Amino acid sequence: MVRIFTDYLKGLGLFAIAEGLTRDTIPCPSAHDRSRNPHRSGVAWSKSAVRAILTNPRYTGRSxxxxxxxxxxxxxxxxxxxxxxxxxxxxxxxxxxxSVKLVHTPLVDGDTFAQAQRTLATRNRTTPRRTPPA
Incomplete structure (x- = not known):
C-alpha cells in the first residue's frame, strides 16, 4: 500500500501504478482473498482498486x-x-x-494521505502521466 501512495505522489497515474503492481506480481486485492472475491478474476490490478486504496482513510490507522x-x-x-x-x-x-485514536498501525501518515487527496482532486484526465520505472 505504501508503494501505491509513493508512486502516486511521484506523479504516476492510476493505470501506470496498476500496471507496475501487476508486472511485479504483487497480488491484487481480489487475488489476495479469493474466498471473499470469487466473482472476480484476481488476475491483475485495476485502476479502481488503486483509486480505492488512495481514497481510503483506514490506511492512516483510523476507523x-x-x-x-x-x-x-x-x-x-x-x-x-x-x-x-x-x-x-x-x-x-x-x-x-x-476515529480520533489510532486503531491499528498506520501504513501511511496523515500528511501523505492528505497530499494524495489534494492531488486526486486537482489532477485531470488530460494530464500526461509518466510510465513506471522498469
Whole structure:
C-alpha cells in the first residue's frame, strides 16, 4: 500500500501504478482473498482498486464510518407491495466519521494521505502521466 501512495505522489497515474503492481506480481486485492472475491478474476490490478486504496482513510490507522449509505427506491411506483431496490451510495467526505485514536498501525501518515487527496482532486484526465520505472 505504501508503494501505491509513493508512486502516486511521484506523479504516476492510476493505470501506470496498476500496471507496475501487476508486472511485479504483487497480488491484487481480489487475488489476495479469493474466498471473499470469487466473482472476480484476481488476475491483475485495476485502476479502481488503486483509486480505492488512495481514497481510503483506514490506511492512516483510523476507523472510518458512514462512507456509504443505503438509497432505496420503490421497485414499482404503481405497486409498493413489490418492495424497494436498495443501492449503496457514497457519502461526501464531510459526512464521514473518522476515529480520533489510532486503531491499528498506520501504513501511511496523515500528511501523505492528505497530499494524495489534494492531488486526486486537482489532477485531470488530460494530464500526461509518466510510465513506471522498469
Amino acid at each position: 472510518v464510518w458512514n462512507r456509504q449509505h443505503k438509497h432505496e427506491t420503490p421497485a414499482d411506483i404503481e405497486d409498493v407491495t413489490l418492495g424497494y431496490a436498495t443501492t449503496m451510495r457514497w457519502n461526501s467526505q464531510d459526512k464521514w466519521i473518522v
